[in-house]
Amino acid sequence: MKLLITAGPTREAIDPVRYLTNRSSGKMGYAIAAAAAHAGHQVLLISGPTSLDVPEGIDFLPVESAEEMYQAVANYLPRMEAAVFAAAVADYTPAVSAKQKIKKSGETLSLDLVKTKDILGSARDEMAFTGFLVGFAAETENVESNARIKLEKKGCDLVVANDVSRSDIGFDSHENEALLVFPDRTELFGKAPKHDLAIHLVSMLGG
Numbered sequence: 001m002k003l004l005i006t007a008g009p010t011r012e013a014i015d016p017v018r019y020l021t022n023r024s025s026g027k028m029g030y031a032i033a034a035a036a037a038h039a040g041h042q043v044l045l046i047s048g049p050t051s052l053d054v055p056e057g058i059d060f061l062p063v064e065s066a067e068e069m070y071q072a073v074a075n076y077l078p079r080m081e082a083a084v085f086a087a088a089v090a091d092y093t094p095a096v097s098a099k100q101k102i103k104k105s106g107e108t109l110s111l112d113l114v115k116t117k118d119i120l121g122s123a124r125d126e127m128a129f130t131g132f133l134v135g136f137a138a139e140t141e142n143v144e145s146n147a148r149i150k151l152e153k154k155g156c157d158l159v160v161a162n163d164v165s166r167s168d169i170g171f172d173s174h175e176n177e178a179l180l181v182f183p184d185r186t187e188l189f190g191k192a193p194k195h196d197l198a199i200h201l202v203s204m205l206g207g
């Protein structure tokens, strides 16, 4: 099947030399891309900046900001049969990106941030996507109920939920433990290498 995957962090420019980002390594999304290609799927990986090697046998589209990722997804999603949104997209971006490097001046500096577009949340309505839709939920409390709210709000077929308050799994770790939240049930995928979770998730695509 034709599968689109988003991965990695986004990078939101403050000025020509500074940006806002987050701790996402991209490992989960890249592992899913590799597992899907291995299973014979046609994969497009749209990724923010990471230090990972691009898996073999996939199409790769690098992006930087949340806005660039949104545009890339909007462009390619209509021709896909499944989509996995593993990227840690910035929720806010600087209202203006200064053209010149911001000089040191006062004792404090305030940045005005504005909300980015919710890419996953736009898939069903704005982008009219009807394929199998997988989202991720990074939570620090009430993991299952928060993930179920996201599943319903964003029209997903599956939300993969992590407890990011744990340092042994999730962000920048090789291992993950996840709750797989479907519309009609929840499954626990116990702590295992991200590669194993990736293979399991690929086997779930399509229901």
Ligand code: CTP
Pocket: 006, 066, 085, 086, 087, 088, 089, 090, 091, 116, 117, 118, 119, 120, 121, 134, 135, 136, 137, 138, 139, 150
């Ligand atoms: N996501 C996205 N575009 C955004 C923000 C998030 O596509 N601008 C996607 C992520 O790739 C992930 C899912 O939405 O699949 C959940 O992201 P998360 O940040 O956990 O949830 P939010 O909806 O942003 O809610 P909150 O931060 O309040 O928990």
